[in-house]
Amino acid sequence: MAHSGINVLFEGSNFARLMGGLWTAVWIAAISLIIGLALGTIFGLLRTLKSRIIRLILLLYLEFFRIVPTIVLLFLVYYILPRQFNVNMPATWMAVLAFSLWVAAEFSDIVRGALESVPKHQRESGLALGLDQWQLFRYVLLPQTVRLELPATINLATRVIKTTSLLMTISIMDVINVGQQIVEANNQSHPTGVFWVYGLIFILYFIVDYPLSLWAKRLTAKQHY
Amino acid sequence: MAEEILKVEHLNKFYGDWQALHDISFDLKKGEVVTLLGPSGSGKSTLIRTLNGLEDFKDGAIYFKGEKVDPSPKTWQGLRQKIGMVFQSYDLFPNLTVMDNILLAPTKVQNRPREEVKKEAMELLERVQLADQADSYPRQLSGGQKQRIAIVRALAMHPELMLFDEVTASLDPEMVRGVLNIVKELSDRDHMTMIIVTHEMNFASQIADKVLFLEDGKILEQTPGKQFFEHPQTERAKEFLSSMDF
């Protein structure tokens, strides 16, 4: 009977362990977002500058992340860093690295789009006041674009959270990896536990992600009316 | 006596708690032209849209050719084939050529043979001097041209009643006359039964057999056209006419 398997969730420390795994995933998503958004802001700004070389390099950077699936990014970092560059760090930090670079690429495009949508006369009146490029960006352009960028940024955050489901593939003890261990350990006693464990994780992801995407939708709707 | 096309009895309409139309009653005989006049927000557009089922109403009744309209989507869908409507924003379908815009409803909704409708469409296009634009897309036309096509599109359905909702309001001044002339001709030559919402007072005074003057969703005056423009009965109508420089 399917319902007996539900007990597996509450046996021993199973539930706490799953929550711990979820915390690992959320924590990695949060750090990656902080680093990635900071880096992406700089890249986005650089992409509005006149230098063709910088723009080309950053465009290629963005296209690389547009083409390579995130799971492959994780493997690239996971295999290449230690073997090729002798960089040994915990898998968690490798994931943060891969995610941050990915977020930076995506966010740079959001920032660039928003900056380009600021009317030209805003820029001109800033310069007319004697602001330099950096002051113009910091005090005039950036504040105006934040509101525009917010919905897309929240959507990006929901994607990063969903993508943490891939962490198990590089052996990080995220919620799915923990779930898998619980399923395997209890396979004999609770053969139907697998349904409940993965079902719970499914719901957990929804609970974390849905409020954010609802928020983004509300903001977008507000901007249109 | 001419046949009655439309009769409206004690119509009330609400948006939430706000009453948009108050106790509207009037009738319309075959070949008659009624213009709805009044300041912005007086309910003219709401009323004309209600007559085509684009807005619902709370109580009261609408009779089309003596038959009471059961305000269900199905009924309106059928009635709209007999009631043509032209809008302020033209609303030709941008993905279709002029000809396909005209053919769409007669062939798909009324299931008439394409060749027959096409022949008729060409005649109508010639009448509005746009026969050479049959294969153009709407975006290639001026506002005035689009509006003439929109009129043709409605006429191709063989309507027994035409509704015009501020059809010249988005047009450049030099385009207005061409569109109004077509409407005028529809009345003079074809004796089309029409309800017209407009801000063009000269045009209204020439074409209206009857004027309904609305304010705040109420009919303040319901008089023959000539009388309204020469001897408006209410103070509000006098003020309105002078504010329109008439």
Added chain:
Amino acid sequence: MSWTVIQQSLPNFVKGFQLTLWLSLIGIVGSVIVGIITSLIRYFKVPILGKILGAYVEIGRNTPLLIQLFFLYYGFPVLGIKLSAETSGIIGLIFLGGAYMAEGFTGGFNGISKSQIDAGKALGMSPWQMARYVVLPQGLTLSVPAFSANVIFLIKETSIFSVIAIPELTNTALDLIGMYYRSNEYLLVLVIAYAIILIPLIIILDWLERRVRYGSFGD
């Protein structure tokens, strides 16, 4: 970096490449069908079904494909429904992609001006005729940018099939790495393989977007 290693792996990669293409194609076609039906039902506010599909779109968009696959592949047999890895993959991808496509089409449908809808109604069109002649042609045109983003997204998502051992591109690379430890070579081929699929596609989709923006929809 060894050329011989790459050369010897190519037959495996070609098989993985074909499978990735094939699964992507089925997934995208399925997603478009599910997406159009779902968005139309929601657009015309069909009672009950509209609400159910609204919930489906939110669930599909707010859960990761990987856990959807685990649930289908490992969880469903508990209910007596045993699916092969490929079937689970395709169902999962269409479940996910249908929700994304539906959201994109809904955005397009909502972008049609209300007066266009009125014009269709005023011509006596039935809801079905409205869908066929007004909502779909204009709404689908408006949703081309979302559609092309979703196509690229879904192709990349097929890489996640590797976790349930479907031998597509990523799984092929992982298998080879597991056997021969030549991660540099295999990962390079893997990235190039995705580039071969996606770069031409991105160019075509960009062209389509531009055509739609400046073409027949100019007013």
